Amino acid sequence: MPNILCCFKWVADEAYIRASAGKELDLEWVDYKISDYDRNAIEEAVRLQEQYGGNVSAITVGKPDDTKGLKDALSRGPEKAYFINDSSFQNLEPSQTAAILAEVIKSQIDYDLIICGEGSSDLYAQQVGPRLAEILSIPCVSFIQKLDIEQNQLIVERKVDDGVEVLSLPMPALVTVLPDINSPRIPGLKDTLSASRKPVVDIGRDDLSGNFESCLQTMAINKANMERNGIKLGSEPQDISQLVDALVKQGVIGGVK
Amino acid sequence: MAGIWIFAENHKHCLELLNPGQKLAQKLGSPLAIFLWQDKELIKDYVSHGAEQIFVLPPLAADQTLEAYVPLIADLARREQPDVFLLGSSLRCKEMAARIAASLNTGLCSDCIAFNLNDSKALEMERLIFGGAAIQKVICVTSPQMATIPAGTFEAGPAQSPGEVRIVELADPLPSVVKLIDKKSNAHQSANLTEARVVVCVGRGLEKESDLGMARELAELLGAEIGCTRPISEELHWLPEDTCIGLSGIKVKPELYIGLGVSGQIQHITGIRDARIIFAINNDENAPIFDVSNYGMVGDVYKVVPQLINELKKTIK
Numbered sequence A: 001m002p003n004i005l006c007c008f009k010w011v012a013d014e015a016y017i018r019a020s021a022g023k024e025l026d027l028e029w030v031d032y033k034i035s036d037y038d039r040n041a042i043e044e045a046v047r048l049q050e051q052y053g054g055n056v057s058a059i060t061v062g063k064p065d066d067t068k069g070l071k072d073a074l075s076r077g078p079e080k081a082y083f084i085n086d087s088s089f090q091n092l093e094p095s096q097t098a099a100i101l102a103e104v105i106k107s108q109i110d111y112d113l114i115i116c117g118e119g120s121s122d123l124y125a126q127q128v129g130p131r132l133a134e135i136l137s138i139p140c141v142s143f144i145q146k147l148d149i150e151q152n153q154l155i156v157e158r159k160v161d162d163g164v165e166v167l168s169l170p171m172p173a174l175v176t177v178l179p180d181i182n183s184p185r186i187p188g189l190k191d192t193l194s195a196s197r198k199p200v201v202d203i204g205r206d207d208l209s210g211n212f213e214s215c216l217q218t219m220a221i222n223k224a225n226m227e228r229n230g231i232k233l234g235s236e237p238q239d240i241s242q243l244v245d246a247l248v249k250q251g252v253i254g255g256v257k
Numbered sequence B: 001m002a003g004i005w006i007f008a009e010n011h012k013h014c015l016e017l018l019n020p021g022q023k024l025a026q027k028l029g030s031p032l033a034i035f036l037w038q039d040k041e042l043i044k045d046y047v048s049h050g051a052e053q054i055f056v057l058p059p060l061a062a063d064q065t066l067e068a069y070v071p072l073i074a075d076l077a078r079r080e081q082p083d084v085f086l087l088g089s090s091l092r093c094k095e096m097a098a099r100i101a102a103s104l105n106t107g108l109c110s111d112c113i114a115f116n117l118n119d120s121k122a123l124e125m126e127r128l129i130f131g132g133a134a135i136q137k138v139i140c141v142t143s144p145q146m147a148t149i150p151a152g153t154f155e156a157g158p159a160q161s162p163g164e165v166r167i168v169e170l171a172d173p174l175p176s177v178v179k180l181i182d183k184k185s186n187a188h189q190s191a192n193l194t195e196a197r198v199v200v201c202v203g204r205g206l207e208k209e210s211d212l213g214m215a216r217e218l219a220e221l222l223g224a225e226i227g228c229t230r231p232i233s234e235e236l237h238w239l240p241e242d243t244c245i246g247l248s249g250i251k252v253k254p255e256l257y258i259g260l261g262v263s264g265q266i267q268h269i270t271g272i273r274d275a276r277i278i279f280a281i282n283n284d285e286n287a288p289i290f291d292v293s294n295y296g297m298v299g300d301v302y303k304v305v306p307q308l309i310n311e312l313k314k315t316i317k
C-alpha cells in the first residue's frame, strides 16, 4: 500500500497573459489555476490509491496567499496537503523549488512514490521532478504515459523521441506524467466542500534551513507579440473564392503539383 | 580545467550543437568536447565539425538506457569543470540534463532558443514561458552554465579540415536500478513537416478519426504535410506524436499554414509563429486563433473544407 505524494504548482493562467493589452507582462489581474499537467499528476496518484490502497498527499511551494490552489488540489482527491509558503517563494527557478521540496520531503514525509507533472504551465522547464529525484537519491523516469505497480516494482511506459519504452524500477521512486496518462476528474460540489475539512501542514521559511539561492537569474521577461491583424471572412461561396484569390496573390498556392 | 561540452541523442543534433559550441569555444578559449557512444565512425565527422575532445561512453547492457550515464557524466563534470554544457532537448536528454544539473548544483536553461555571450562572458539565454506568451532571458550564475537546445535551433556548420583530437574512453557506469523491459519504435515523419511549404493542421474541431480524410484531400491538393494539435496526437492518437506542432512538439515555418478546427491556444501558436501566412477555419468567431491569423474564416469545417477543395481544384491545374 503505497504512500503517494503529488507535486503541484499554482500558476498564472497564460490565456490571460496573452489576451492582455500592451507589451509589458502584467500579472496583476490574471487568474490562477493548478498547472495543467499537475492535474494529471494528482489524478494518477488518486487512481493508484483507488487501485492499490495507501494514501495520497499533495505538496506545493508557493506564496502564503495561494490557499485557493490548496483547496482546488484537495478537492481532486488527496487527503492531506503540505503547503510550503513564504512571500519570497514566488518566481523561484527550478533548482530552488526542487531544493525546497527536497528538504521538506526528506525531513517529514514518508513516501514510496512521488508524482510530478511533465512540466509546469508557466515555466515548462521540465526540471523540478528529475532534480528532486536526484537530490533525494531515488530513481526517476520522466514523461510516462502508463503506470502500474507489480510486486513493489513500478512498471512504466515512457515516451522517448523515437518510440515508447517499458521500464521497471523499485520504490521509492519519482515519475513525471504526460497528459495522456489519464483524464483528470472534475471536482463536484461535495468534493469542494470536503476539501476545506482536510488537513493542511503549513510550512514557513523559518521551518527550513537551506538557503535556496538561485542558479538562474532572470534578466528580462518580454511579452511575445504574435498578433497579426488579419482579415476575417464568413463562409459563403464568395468568401471562399475571395480567400482562394488572396492565397494565389500571396503566392502560397498555385504552381503546386 | 575548462571546456564546452555537447551531448545530444542523434548525429544531426550533435552537429547542430557543435556549430555554436565551436564559436563559444573560440571566444572563451576553451576546448570543445562531445560525448559519443555506439558508433566510433562518427569521431571523424565530429572532429571536422570542431570537436577537440571526444568522450567515449562504454556500451550499455541490454536492460539499461542512456540515463544510466548520468552519474558518470556528472562525476566527469566535477573533475573537468567545463564552462558550458549544452544538451539536445530530446525527452531523454531533458531528464538527463536536469539530473546532471541537480547533481552539480548548477542552473539549467531548458529549451533555450537563442543565446549570446555578454561582456562578462556569461551566456544570456532566451526561452519561452507562459506557453510562449513571453520570452524570458536568463543567465546561469553557477558553473557549468547549462542549457538544453531544441533540434533545428541551430544549423550544422560546414565540415572543415580536422584538427587534433583527444579521445577519452570513460569507465563503465554502475547499472541503474531502472531497467528496460521492452521497447517499441515509431516510424518517423516529422522531417517533412518542419520543411513543408504548406502545412494543414488538424485540431479537435474534427469529430472523428475518419474526418482526417478531408484534411488529407486538402493537403494532397496543396502539396502540404499534415500536422496536428497536441490533443489529436497525445490524447486521441489519430496522428503520430511527432506531428504535434507547438511548445511540446515541433516548430514549423511554412509559407502557408491552414488550421482546421484549431482553437489557437498559445502553446500551439508558439509552434507556428514563423509561418508566413496563417489561415484558420473555426466556427467560433471568438477563437483565439483568429487574432494570429492573416485570414480567418468563421465557419464549420465540414461545410467549408469540401467547398474549398472544389474551389482549389478549379484554381490549381
Ligand SMILES: Cc1cc2nc3c(=O)[nH]c(=O)nc-3n(C[C@H](O)[C@H](O)[C@H](O)COP(=O)(O)OP(=O)(O)OC[C@H]3O[C@@H](n4cnc5c(N)ncnc54)[C@H](O)[C@@H]3O)c2cc1C
Binding pocket: A036, A037, A119, A120, A121, A124, B202, B203, B204, B205, B206, B228, B229, B230, B231, B232, B244, B245, B246, B247, B248, B249, B250, B260, B261, B262, B263, B264, B265, B266, B267, B268, B271, B281, B282, B283, B284, B287, B299, B300, B301, B302
Ligand atoms: C505545458 C503545455 C504544453 C502544451 N503543448 C502543446 C503543443 O505543443 N501543441 C499543441 O497543439 N497544444 C499544446 N498544449 C495544449 C494546448 O493548450 C491546447 O489544449 C491545444 O492546442 C488545443 O488543441 P485544439 O485546438 O485541437 O483543441 P480545442 O482547444 O478543443 O479547440 C477545438 C476548436 O475547434 C473548433 N471547432 C469545433 N467544431 C468545429 C467545426 N465543426 N468547424 C470549425 N471549428 C470547429 C472549436 O471552436 C475550437 O476552437 C499544451 C498545453 C500545456 C499546458
Ligand SMILES: Nc1ncnc2c1ncn2[C@@H]1O[C@H](COP(=O)(O)O)[C@@H](O)[C@H]1O
Binding pocket: A007, A008, A009, A010, A035, A037, A038, A041, A059, A060, A061, A062, A094, A097, A115, A116, A117, A118, A119, A120, A123, A124, A125, A126, A127, A128, A129
Ligand atoms: N512550486 C512548486 N510546488 C510544487 N511542485 C512544483 C512546483 N513547481 C514545479 N513543481 C512540480 O514539478 C513539475 C515540473 O515543473 P517545471 O520544472 O517548472 O516544469 C510540475 O509539473 C510540478 O509537478
